[in-house]
Amino acid sequence: MTPKILVVCGSSRVDGKLEQLTALAANSARQAGAEVRELSLERTPLPVMVWGDADQAKDPAVIEVRESAAWADGFILGTPEYHGSMSGALKNWFDFLYPELAGKFAGVVASTGGGTGDMSITAVKNCFQWCHGFVLPFHAAATATAYEAGELRDARVIDRVRRIGHDVA
Numbered sequence: 001m002t003p004k005i006l007v008v009c010g011s012s013r014v015d016g017k018l019e020q021l022t023a024l025a026a027n028s029a030r031q032a033g034a035e036v037r038e039l040s041l042e043r044t045p046l047p048v049m050v051w052g053d054a055d056q057a058k059d060p061a062v063i064e065v066r067e068s069a070a071w072a073d074g075f076i077l078g079t080p081e082y083h084g085s086m087s088g089a090l091k092n093w094f095d096f097l098y099p100e101l102a103g104k105f106a107g108v109v110a111s112t113g114g115g116t117g118d119m120s121i122t123a124v125k126n127c128f129q130w131c132h133g134f135v136l137p138f139h140a141a142a143t144a145t146a147y148e149a150g151e152l153r154d155a156r157v158i159d160r161v162r163r164i165g166h167d168v169a
Protein backbone atom coordinates (compact mmCIF):
# COMPACT_ATOMS: atom_id res chain seq x y z
CA MET A 1 0.00 0.00 0.00
CA THR A 2 1.28 3.48 -0.85
CA PRO A 3 0.85 5.72 2.20
CA LYS A 4 -0.95 8.99 1.52
CA ILE A 5 0.47 11.90 3.49
CA LEU A 6 -0.83 15.43 3.78
CA VAL A 7 1.83 17.99 4.73
CA VAL A 8 0.36 21.14 6.28
CA CYS A 9 2.35 24.38 6.54
CA GLY A 10 0.64 26.30 9.35
CA SER A 11 2.33 29.63 8.67
CA SER A 12 0.19 32.40 7.22
CA ARG A 13 3.25 34.54 6.37
CA VAL A 14 4.31 35.04 2.75
CA ASP A 15 7.84 33.60 2.45
CA GLY A 16 7.75 32.29 6.03
CA LYS A 17 10.62 30.01 7.06
CA LEU A 18 8.41 27.11 8.08
CA GLU A 19 7.71 26.05 4.50
CA GLN A 20 11.38 25.08 4.10
CA LEU A 21 10.83 22.50 6.87
CA THR A 22 7.54 21.17 5.55
CA ALA A 23 8.90 20.96 1.97
CA LEU A 24 11.92 19.03 3.23
CA ALA A 25 9.74 16.60 5.18
CA ALA A 26 7.45 16.22 2.16
CA ASN A 27 10.37 15.30 -0.12
CA SER A 28 11.67 12.84 2.43
CA ALA A 29 8.24 11.18 2.67
CA ARG A 30 8.12 10.96 -1.15
CA GLN A 31 11.56 9.32 -1.20
CA ALA A 32 10.27 6.82 1.37
CA GLY A 33 7.49 5.84 -1.09
CA ALA A 34 4.56 7.99 0.03
CA GLU A 35 2.09 9.88 -2.13
CA VAL A 36 2.25 13.41 -0.75
CA ARG A 37 0.04 16.47 -0.95
CA GLU A 38 1.10 19.83 0.46
CA LEU A 39 -1.28 22.40 1.90
CA SER A 40 -0.15 25.94 2.72
CA LEU A 41 -2.44 27.90 5.02
CA GLU A 42 -0.92 31.07 3.55
CA ARG A 43 -2.04 30.17 0.00
CA THR A 44 -5.25 28.50 1.20
CA PRO A 45 -6.51 30.90 3.88
CA LEU A 46 -9.49 29.67 5.86
CA PRO A 47 -12.25 31.73 7.47
CA VAL A 48 -12.30 31.59 11.24
CA MET A 49 -14.38 28.49 11.97
CA VAL A 50 -17.97 29.12 13.03
CA TRP A 51 -19.46 25.86 14.26
CA GLY A 52 -22.66 24.97 12.41
CA ASP A 53 -22.30 27.69 9.76
CA ALA A 54 -23.70 26.02 6.62
CA ASP A 55 -22.19 28.65 4.33
CA GLN A 56 -18.69 27.83 5.54
CA ALA A 57 -19.20 24.20 4.49
CA LYS A 58 -19.50 25.46 0.88
CA ASP A 59 -16.35 27.60 1.02
CA PRO A 60 -13.80 26.16 -1.48
CA ALA A 61 -10.96 26.41 1.05
CA VAL A 62 -13.00 24.57 3.70
CA ILE A 63 -13.95 21.88 1.17
CA GLU A 64 -10.30 21.47 0.15
CA VAL A 65 -9.17 21.22 3.77
CA ARG A 66 -11.76 18.59 4.66
CA GLU A 67 -11.24 16.56 1.47
CA SER A 68 -7.45 16.56 1.71
CA ALA A 69 -7.56 15.51 5.39
CA ALA A 70 -10.05 12.72 4.63
CA TRP A 71 -7.78 11.54 1.76
CA ALA A 72 -4.70 11.27 3.96
CA ASP A 73 -3.54 8.25 5.94
CA GLY A 74 -1.05 10.39 7.81
CA PHE A 75 0.08 13.96 8.34
CA ILE A 76 3.17 16.07 8.73
CA LEU A 77 2.03 19.17 10.57
CA GLY A 78 4.16 22.31 10.65
CA THR A 79 3.61 25.24 12.96
CA PRO A 80 5.38 28.49 13.68
CA GLU A 81 5.70 28.93 17.45
CA TYR A 82 3.39 31.80 18.39
CA HIS A 83 3.33 32.88 22.04
CA GLY A 84 4.32 29.42 23.23
CA SER A 85 1.71 27.61 21.16
CA MET A 86 0.76 26.68 17.61
CA SER A 87 -0.29 29.36 15.12
CA GLY A 88 -3.91 30.45 15.02
CA ALA A 89 -3.98 29.36 11.38
CA LEU A 90 -3.10 25.77 12.25
CA LYS A 91 -5.50 25.65 15.20
CA ASN A 92 -8.22 26.96 12.91
CA TRP A 93 -7.36 24.16 10.41
CA PHE A 94 -7.88 21.67 13.27
CA ASP A 95 -11.21 23.26 14.16
CA PHE A 96 -12.66 22.40 10.74
CA LEU A 97 -11.72 18.72 11.27
CA TYR A 98 -12.29 15.81 13.64
CA PRO A 99 -13.37 12.51 12.06
CA GLU A 100 -10.91 13.16 9.22
CA LEU A 101 -8.02 12.85 11.72
CA ALA A 102 -9.21 10.01 13.94
CA GLY A 103 -7.12 6.84 13.94
CA LYS A 104 -4.43 8.42 11.78
CA PHE A 105 -0.81 9.30 12.38
CA ALA A 106 1.13 12.60 12.50
CA GLY A 107 4.65 13.96 12.81
CA VAL A 108 5.25 17.57 13.84
CA VAL A 109 7.81 20.24 12.87
CA ALA A 110 8.07 23.80 14.15
CA SER A 111 9.75 27.05 13.25
CA THR A 112 10.65 29.33 16.16
CA GLY A 113 12.36 32.63 16.90
CA GLY A 114 14.55 31.54 19.77
CA GLY A 115 12.63 28.89 21.66
CA THR A 116 13.10 25.13 21.40
CA GLY A 117 9.70 24.64 19.81
CA ASP A 118 8.58 22.29 22.57
CA MET A 119 5.54 24.40 23.51
CA SER A 120 4.14 24.65 19.99
CA ILE A 121 5.00 21.05 19.14
CA THR A 122 3.28 19.82 22.32
CA ALA A 123 0.22 21.94 21.47
CA VAL A 124 -0.02 20.36 17.99
CA LYS A 125 0.49 16.85 19.36
CA ASN A 126 -2.14 17.36 22.07
CA CYS A 127 -4.63 18.71 19.57
CA PHE A 128 -4.06 15.81 17.15
CA GLN A 129 -4.45 13.32 19.99
CA TRP A 130 -7.68 14.98 21.15
CA CYS A 131 -8.89 14.27 17.60
CA HIS A 132 -8.14 10.58 18.33
CA GLY A 133 -4.91 10.51 16.32
CA PHE A 134 -1.50 9.03 17.12
CA VAL A 135 1.70 11.06 17.05
CA LEU A 136 5.32 10.25 16.29
CA PRO A 137 7.32 10.67 19.54
CA PHE A 138 10.13 12.26 17.55
CA HIS A 139 9.83 15.87 16.32
CA ALA A 140 11.96 18.74 14.98
CA ALA A 141 12.24 22.48 15.41
CA ALA A 142 14.33 25.13 13.70
CA THR A 143 15.23 28.34 15.55
CA ALA A 144 16.33 31.46 13.69
CA THR A 145 19.97 30.35 14.07
CA ALA A 146 19.30 27.26 11.90
CA TYR A 147 19.07 29.57 8.85
CA GLU A 148 21.83 31.42 6.99
CA ALA A 149 20.79 34.18 4.59
CA GLY A 150 17.22 32.92 4.93
CA GLU A 151 18.07 29.32 3.96
CA LEU A 152 17.85 26.35 6.33
CA ARG A 153 21.48 25.25 6.85
CA ASP A 154 21.68 23.46 10.21
CA ALA A 155 22.61 19.86 9.34
CA ARG A 156 21.16 18.42 12.57
CA VAL A 157 17.80 20.11 12.00
CA ILE A 158 17.78 19.02 8.35
CA ASP A 159 18.48 15.44 9.41
CA ARG A 160 15.70 15.45 12.03
CA VAL A 161 13.15 16.90 9.59
CA ARG A 162 14.07 14.30 6.96
CA ARG A 163 13.67 11.53 9.53
CA ILE A 164 10.16 12.76 10.34
CA GLY A 165 9.16 12.59 6.67
CA HIS A 166 10.63 9.10 6.42
CA ASP A 167 9.15 7.82 9.67
CA VAL A 168 5.62 9.08 9.01
CA ALA A 169 5.70 7.38 5.59
Ligand SMILES: Cc1cc2nc3c(=O)[nH]c(=O)nc-3n(C[C@H](O)[C@H](O)[C@H](O)COP(=O)(O)O)c2cc1C
Binds near residue numbers: 017112116
Ligand atom coordinates in the same frame (compact mmCIF):
# COMPACT_ATOMS: atom_id res chain seq x y z
C1 LIG B 1 2.74 36.53 17.12
C2 LIG B 1 4.08 35.88 17.21
C3 LIG B 1 4.41 35.15 18.34
C4 LIG B 1 5.64 34.52 18.43
N1 LIG B 1 5.93 33.78 19.55
C5 LIG B 1 7.10 33.11 19.62
C6 LIG B 1 7.38 32.27 20.74
O1 LIG B 1 6.58 32.13 21.66
N2 LIG B 1 8.58 31.61 20.77
C7 LIG B 1 9.50 31.74 19.75
O2 LIG B 1 10.56 31.12 19.84
N3 LIG B 1 9.24 32.51 18.67
C8 LIG B 1 8.07 33.18 18.57
N4 LIG B 1 7.77 33.94 17.46
C9 LIG B 1 8.73 33.93 16.31
C10 LIG B 1 8.30 32.91 15.25
O3 LIG B 1 8.07 31.63 15.81
C11 LIG B 1 9.36 32.76 14.15
O4 LIG B 1 9.60 34.00 13.54
C12 LIG B 1 8.97 31.72 13.09
O5 LIG B 1 10.04 31.57 12.20
C13 LIG B 1 7.73 32.14 12.33
O6 LIG B 1 7.46 31.18 11.30
P1 LIG B 1 7.44 31.65 9.76
O7 LIG B 1 8.85 32.11 9.45
O8 LIG B 1 7.08 30.44 8.97
O9 LIG B 1 6.45 32.75 9.65
C14 LIG B 1 6.56 34.62 17.36
C15 LIG B 1 6.22 35.36 16.22
C16 LIG B 1 5.00 35.99 16.13
C17 LIG B 1 4.65 36.78 14.89
